[in-house]
Amino acid sequence: MKNFTSTNQHNDALFTLIKSLTKSEKRQFHLYVGRLGGNTDAKFFALFKFLDKQKKYDEKAILKSEIVSKLQLSNLKAHLYKQILTSLRMNPAHKNIRIQIREQLDFATVLYQKGLYKQSLKILEKAKALAIENEEKNIAYEIIELEKNIETQYITRSISTRADELSVQAKMISQSNVIASKLSNLSLQLYGILLKTGYVRNDKELQKINSYFNSRLPKYDYNSLGFRDLLWLYKAHLWRSFLVQDFLLGYKYASKWVELFKKYPKMVQLNPVFYLKGKNYLLESLFLIKHRNKFCKELDFFEKEIEENRIPINGNTEILIFQYYYANQLHKCFLEGTFEQGEYLVDEINQKIKDYSTRLDKHHIVTLYYKIACLYFGMGKNRECIEYLSKIIEAKKLYVGEDLQCFARILNLIAHYECGLDYHLEKQFKDTYKFLLKMENLQEVQKVFIESIKSLGELYPHEFKKEFQKIHSKLKEFEDHAYEKRAFLYLDILSWLESKIENKPIAYIIREKAKEHFR
The missing domain is CATH 1.20.1270 (Substrate Binding Domain Of Dnak; Chain:A; Domain 2)
Incomplete structure (x- = not known):
């Protein structure tokens, strides 16, 4: 087998x-x-x-x-x-710089094996200069080690201090690589924690993450850090910010990440994937802190970069541009309450998913489905919303984040209620309860909402408004709570409740909030 x-x-x-x-x-x-x-x-x-x-x-x-x-x-x-x-x-x-350097190292190795030491050293010197210039320190270290190996068999007479020079170079690059390695390890470990356990839920978990971060952050001289060192440093800080739900701090480090590429513009060509990820985290941070004007400005600039082919296109970047561009176009609709204007995106996204079916990760597909479901919900097209939510709920055997599954089910419950599907609503309650019972560390927002909305089934229509007001008052307490606020990032329950209380479309409520926020 x-x-x-x-x-x-x-x-x-x-x-x-x-x-x-x-x-x-x-x-x-x-x-x-x-x-x-x-x-x-x-x-x-x-x-x-x-x-x-x-x-x-x-x-x-x-x-x-x-x-x-x-x-x-x-x-x-x-x-x-x-x-x-x-x-x-x-x-x-x-043929990017990295491949060109590696190719030169291969040529030099062939010459060395043929005993043509002088020719090999000449190629290695040029390759090393190119590697250092482009922050390819791991390859630079390999090159120096081969140079040292050659020097033990062929001593050049032109530079008497050749051995000392190579030893100093090797030591400096090795030390730099150690710091970069520790920073990249920290960044990767924090990302792993985010995937495995999610955001911190209480003060104890917050203290644990801060302690973990500070104990593993290597000592460094900021002024001596190169491009790659700074990139890993900013990434590590960003993941920590996301873990502790400090999205304003996340915006700070996502900005530093993107600014780093402006300082080293040629790195966009050499590391387009890292550049795209930085752009996405910048946009995501702005979305999470609801900074609409800055978000729209950055999204417009991103769109211009794509249109003008400023970002290298390959198999990796093509997929990432699709994911990041469309996810953030949907986020723009959510920030502005312009759901109807974003409906055209649905067909484009579905076509792209079909085109990239063999290369797209299933988790990213269902994440887009959830955003599409939220778009339809904002438009009041609840049957279409249910259609996309069912794709997520049925994907439970795939790797789908527990939070995404949970909020997909809660939104599914609301959409069924809006449609007046009473028979289906009862089934949705049972299914949602079963799922929530299996969840560990259920948030208070989720508990309060489920318990509250259950009572709606026992009320007469004229009593709904008063009950919605009660639910709204309970949930409003968690809106700015350090560990509970993220629930509202997945699903704007408060705006939905306000739409029911005021008898106005949810899109209108969100638009009015956006105007108030930036007045």
Whole structure:
């Protein structure tokens, strides 16, 4: 069974890789195979063409085509996978600085192994300068270690202090790499805590996170930190800010993250993924602190960057741009209460999800579904809202955050109530209660809301308004609570209650709040 699973994963990886290729990359692969000589009819190329035509991976169809026998299939796939990667590596579109430096190091290694020490050292010197200039310190350290190795066999006469110079360089870069490693470890560990346990829920957890952060933050001289060191430092602070729900502090460090790329503009080309993530956290922080004007300004600038192709496009960035651009366009609708104006986004998002189906993480898909459900809820289109929420609730076997599942169910309950689906409403209550009972560390906001809304089923219509006012008063106490306020980030329950009390659309309530906030 273990081998079967492993083989299937490899098959899927190959098929996904082929489907990710652009027309240009496929053309490059055809030319690459042609240059190999006598390989245009080779089995691996025949398999490539066959898989390229398939809409979904079908091993039975491959075997039926008689391109390869079942016994040879695994090896042929591995060979094809390697050939595609080799072709991609040669593609000019993938020749970034990091690959160029690594290529030069490979050339120098070949020359060294042939005993051509002087030629090898010459290439290494240029590669090292390029690595240091572009903050590629790990590769720079590798280069210095090879230089030291060569010096033990070929002592240059031009620089008498060559050995000392290399030792000092190695020590400096090694120390810098140690700090960068500690900062990156801290950042990754904090992110892991956020995924595993979520935001802090009380003073004890807050103290624990602060203690964890301070004990693992390495000592450093801020003025001596380079681009990568600062990037990891800001990321670590950002994750800590999110964990403790200090979103204003999160905005501060997300701003520093983005400003860092303005200070080192060429790093956008070398590290576009990090740049995009910084932009997204900046927008997310602004959304969480409800700074509408600044949010819209940053989103407009992000859109301009995309339109003017200022951000390098590759398989990674293409997916991230899709996720971040559309998620924040939806956030804009939520901030402004302009839900109807955002309805056009739904078809575009669904088409993109279809286009990127083999590369999109399921968690990111259901997150977008939740935002779409909130959009429809704001428009008063509750049946459409229920349709998208059902996609999330039915995805419980996939990795979906417990918070997202919880609020999807609560919103589902509200949407059923709005639709007047009394029979379904009773079922939703039971299902929601069952789910909440299984949840650990349930928030007070969730408890209060569920208990309160349950009583609505026992009231006459003329009593609803008074009951809504009671529920609103109870929940209002938690709006600015340090550990409870995040519940309102997932679902604006207060605005919904106010819409019921005032008998006005929820979009109108949110728009009026936005005007009041920035008056």
